[in-house]
Every structure is written in structure tokens, then in C-alpha cells.
Amino acid sequence: MISNLNALKNKDSIRVAIIGLGAVTRNIHLPAYSILAKKIKVVGGCDTDVEARKTAREKFGITEVFDNPLKMIESTVPDIVSVCTPPFLHVEQTLMALENGCHVFCEKPLAESLPRAVQIVKAAEEFGRQVVVNNQFPYMNIHLGAKRMIGSPEFGRLLFLQAWQTFHPTHDTEAGWRGELQQRLCFEFGIHVFELARYFFEAEPVLISAQMPQPQPDKFSDTLNLITLEFADGRAASIILNRLSKGPERYLDMRLDGELASVHTSIGGSVGIKAGIHTREKRPFLGIDFVKGGSAVLQKGNKSKIIAKDGINPFASSTAHHFGNFIKAIQEGETPPATAQDNLKTLALVFAAYESAKSRCAVKMDEYLGNIQ
Numbered sequence: 001m002i003s004n005l006n007a008l009k010n011k012d013s014i015r016v017a018i019i020g021l022g023a024v025t026r027n028i029h030l031p032a033y034s035i036l037a038k039k040i041k042v043v044g045g046c047d048t049d050v051e052a053r054k055t056a057r058e059k060f061g062i063t064e065v066f067d068n069p070l071k072m073i074e075s076t077v078p079d080i081v082s083v084c085t086p087p088f089l090h091v092e093q094t095l096m097a098l099e100n101g102c103h104v105f106c107e108k109p110l111a112e113s114l115p116r117a118v119q120i121v122k123a124a125e126e127f128g129r130q131v132v133v134n135n136q137f138p139y140m141n142i143h144l145g146a147k148r149m150i151g152s153p154e155f156g157r158l159l160f161l162q163a164w165q166t167f168h169p170t171h172d173t174e175a176g177w178r179g180e181l182q183q184r185l186c187f188e189f190g191i192h193v194f195e196l197a198r199y200f201f202e203a204e205p206v207l208i209s210a211q212m213p214q215p216q217p218d219k220f221s222d223t224l225n226l227i228t229l230e231f232a233d234g235r236a237a238s239i240i241l242n243r244l245s246k247g248p249e250r251y252l253d254m255r256l257d258g259e260l261a262s263v264h265t266s267i268g269g270s271v272g273i274k275a276g277i278h279t280r281e282k283r284p285f286l287g288i289d290f291v292k293g294g295s296a297v298l299q300k301g302n303k304s305k306i307i308a309k310d311g312i313n314p315f316a317s318s319t320a321h322h323f324g325n326f327i328k329a330i331q332e333g334e335t336p337p338a339t340a341q342d343n344l345k346t347l348a349l350v351f352a353a354y355e356s357a358k359s360r361c362a363v364k365m366d367e368y369l370g371n372i373q
């Protein structure tokens with residue numbers, strides 16, 4: 001059952017089997033795997049829901065479909081198992097895949113608590129397998145483009161990062177397991193922003209302070225996250241996740257302020273015509289922006305230039321990039337980026353944010369992490 005490194009190295013295609021055939025599999029994983037079709041083969045899928053299995057078979061051409069993950073692994077012998085189920089199943093299914101000799105590509109959030117995530121890290125070590133978490137946002141072109149600017153002569157050092165989301169929850173977005181999460185917004189979405197903050201600053205925040213006010217007491221979960229991250233050298237990030245606003249939706253916007261310029265990244269397609277007058281220079285301007293999946297814009301005062309764009313599905317293309325790094329690393333016997341071990345630091349920020357909001361005190365991350373190791 002356990003495939004050894006040489007066998008993987010010489011394989012034309014890596015065998016991937018998927019647990020959970022819901023939205024993330026249909027909209028992100030399968031499109032990502034088709035980008036990587038020369039390197040991987042989807043050998044099986046598994047879901048407890050009969051409709052999800054039918055769709056996977058009839059619409060997505062997964063012929064080997066199961067209702068039980070262990071049966072799937074025993075029958076299809078995958079090299080990698082992708083865990084695409086709701087978060088409360090990630091630990092047990094990841095452990096099961098590791099115990100059966102597979103590497104794991106697990107959806108975020110890795111676990112519902114830090115001690116449970118540590119169990120995964122220990123099992124990966126014990127079984128000599130890799131677990132990578134799909135916090136894929138750093139691999140969107142716009143975030144790669146922004147990262148390239150950091151430290152460049154045009155941008156200088158990154159000093160401050162501001163991130164914001166305005167999103168309208170609907171019956172559909174809150175259906176099923178999501179609507180049952182009391183820790184919802186920061187746990188399920190904020191985790192992407194924390195991963196990006198760690199990626200851009202290349203440092204770990206030393207202090208986190210969060211408020212999660214609830215102006216609508218009938219709401220079950222967090223709908224407003226006001227979060228500050230501070231780094232040891234005085235740099236900082238400010239994050240506002242807003243699911244109350246009825247204004248235009250912005251999936252995720254970020255402004256990175258450097259010593260010499262700023263970069264504004266924005267996920268989400270738009271076509272915009274801008275016209276107006278730059279007041280200081282008393283100069284009119286007209287511009288047309290067309291971006292499909294997102295853009296990164298370098299800004300210096302009123303001057304701006306697009307430095308990167310994403311296509312229509314940046315979630316899938318970034319997952320393909322991330323998964324491509326994963327298979328390259330396991331074929332070469334190296335440690336891939338964004339392992340479960342690394343992801344503990346991102347996940348810790350999520351739980352520390354909830355603790356800070358509850359206690360109304362800032363949380364020191366070294367003490368917080370010290371308590372769980």
C-alpha cells in the first residue's frame with residue numbers, strides 16, 4: 001500500500017483520490033487538477049451524499065466513486081488523498097489517509113483546534129508522509145506580483161498591510177455546515193488573510209488584537225472581525241472583515257504600504273471606467289480597467305500601473321500552482337511549502353483572534369503557541 005519515493009519519482013502521473021465531492025471539489029480542485037492533467041490522475045472520489053457521487057460520475061467523469069473513504073483508498077491506492085470535506089472531518093480523514101500510506105492535501109481550516117492540528121503534524125512525521133494545507137491565496141498571480149515588489153527599488157520594505165472584505169451572506173452561502181459554525185468568519189475566511197499576512201511580511205506576528213462586535217444579537221456567528229497584527233519590528237497589519245455591509249461586495253482587497261510605493265490587490269472581476277480631476281495637480285484623468293479574476297496595482301500618489309492580473313478562477317489556478325509545488329516536492333523527496341507544521345502558525349492566529357475578542361485583551365503569540373506545543 002505505501003508507495004516509496006523512487007516509485008513516485010519515476011511515475012508519469014501521481015494518483016489522486018478525493019474525499020468530499022462538494023463545492024470546493026467541483027469549483028476549485030477538479031479545475032486545478034485538469035490544469036495539472038499531464039502530471040496527475042484522479043483515480044477516485046468519495047462522498048456520503050448520493051447526489052454528489054452521481055454528479056462526480058456523470059458530470060466530472062470520475063468513474064471510481066465510493067461512499068466510504070477507506071474503501072476508496074484500499075481500492076484505488078492513491079499517492080495523495082485530497083480532503084475536501086467540512087472542517088470537522090479533516091483530522092479523522094487526514095489521519096486515516098496517513099495511516100494508509102498516503103500523502104494528504106487538506107482543505108483549510110486544517111482542524112477545529114490547535115491540539116487536533118498538532119495530532120496531524122505528529123502523524124505525518126510518524127508515517128513519513130507530507131500533509132499540505134490548501135491555503136492557496138499566496139499563489140494567486142496578484143499576490144505573487146505584490147510579493148515580487150517587496151524589497152524592490154520601486155517599493156522598498158513592506159511597512160503596513162490593510163485588508164478588507166465586504167461580503168453579503170445569503171441563505172445559500174450559510175447553508176449546511178457553514179451555518180452551524182459559531183466561529184464562522186475568521187475561522188473559515190480570515191485564515192486566508194492570516195496566511196497572506198505571514199507570506200507578505202515573512203515574519204510571525206507577535207501580538208494579535210481582535211474585536212468581533214455583534215450589532216445584530218440574533219446572529220449566531222461572527223459577522224464583523226476587526227483585527228490588528230503587530231510584528232516584533234513595529235510593522236503591522238489591519239484587517240476588517242465585514243459581513244454586515246450592504247455596499248458593493250469586495251471579496252478581498254489589500255493595500256501593502258512600502259517605503260516608496262503601495263500595492264493594491266483586489267480579488268474579483270470588474271470593468272470600471274474612471275474619470276475625474278486630480279485635485280492637487282488640477283489635471284483631468286480617464287482610465288478603463290478590465291480585470292477578470294483580480295488585479296494588483298502599483299501606486300505612487302495618483303500614478304498607478306497594473307503589475308499582475310488573475311484569470312476568471314484564481315482560486316483554481318492558485319490551487320494548481322500550490323498542488324504542483326506539492327507533487328514536485330514529494331517526487332524529489334523534499335519538504336513542500338505550506339505543510340501542516342507551517343499551517344499551525346496560521347491556524348493559531350485564528351484561535352488567538354477569537355480568544356482576544358472574547359477576553360477583550362491582546363494575545364501574545366509566543367505565549368499562546370507555547371501553551372499548545
Ligand SMILES: NC(=O)c1ccc[n+]([C@@H]2O[C@H](COP(=O)([O-])OP(=O)(O)OC[C@H]3O[C@@H](n4cnc5c(N)ncnc54)[C@H](O)[C@@H]3O)[C@@H](O)[C@H]2O)c1
Binds near residue numbers: 020024107315
Ligand atoms: N481553499 C479555498 O479556497 C476553499 C474554498 C471553499 C471551501 N473550502 C473548504 O473546503 C471544505 C469543503 O467546503 P465545500 O464548500 O466544498 O463544502 P460542501 O458542503 O459543498 O462539500 C462537502 C462535501 O463533503 C461531503 N461529506 C460530508 N461528510 C462526508 C464524509 N464523512 N465522507 C465523505 N464525504 C462527506 C458532503 O456530502 C459534501 O458533498 C471546507 O473545509 C471549506 O472551508 C476552501
